[in-house]
Amino acid sequence: MSLYQSSVPTFERSLAAFLGVLDKAEAHAEARKFDATNYLALRLSPDMWPLTRQIQAFCDHAKNASFRLAGAQAPVLADQETTFAQLRARIQTTLDYLKTVDAEAVDAAADRDIIIPFGPTRKMKMQGANYLLHFALPNFYFHLTTAYDILRSAGVEIGKRDFLGAVPGISPA
């Protein structure tokens, strides 16, 4: 097990899977003859983030975690998506950035302190392995699952396999 193996491929599998989830959401809207853009403002509760912000958040957790672990400055993306096409591009751009992450630099980060913003003014630190396992991954999956739950609860015909995406190395036993 390496830190790279435990991080970037997880983000890549999940992000690619969510492009498939968006396909099904658009197909569902088309079949029902409504504008798929209507999904983007949906929230599970009035004081929770809407779908658009959930997608931006899981993209940023994937990008920022990978770059921080590599000891690199993560590129900043403006949160200005208002269409499915733009959200797909956000996910694709994130996937493109992940391809540039130096695997060896990530693997060297297990014991290195990672600095993260914590609220508007504070900063916190923790070692790379703890950061990935107990902060970056749970935050990533939190927003990914909530985005899925918003679409699922809105009637899009998706299931666990759409969420998981292409599980590597799985075969009939």
Next chain:
Amino acid sequence: MSLYQSSVPTFERSLAAFLGVLDKAEAHAEARKFDATNYLALRLSPDMWPLTRQIQAFCDHAKNASFRLAGAQAPVLADQETTFAQLRARIQTTLDYLKTVDAEAVDAAADRDIIIPFGPTRKMKMQGANYLLHFALPNFYFHLTTAYDILRSAGVEIGKRDFLGAVPGISPA
């Protein structure tokens, strides 16, 4: 990074955190003077699992993944909880089982094939590292987040910190 480090402590942190989420749900019900049991049948959609089943599911993903990685037979728990107290006990029992998992046996599983049931009749296999990263962890976080989302969308005053729980080794930078 070891397979044990990447699995059992993640499940332990998250399960302990969810006990705190249940505390806040019960406190909210008490303040509003309704029976907290009412939460247990809530679903995000009529064809999604209710809270009780989501909790049983994330407990089982934690237990089954840890035991499978260790090459051991996971104890089977009946899905018969109908109260908050019983669901707390399910989580606590899962935590107790995780304490018995042999760390060295888990660490030896990275390249070993793990066999999992896949639907009612099929079985699938994949290597231990792939199983943890691309099947067990996403499934665990999927049900954990959905359980959180059910309570959060029902008005319980919980936030990301309640979801994350006690992040190890974090300190002011």
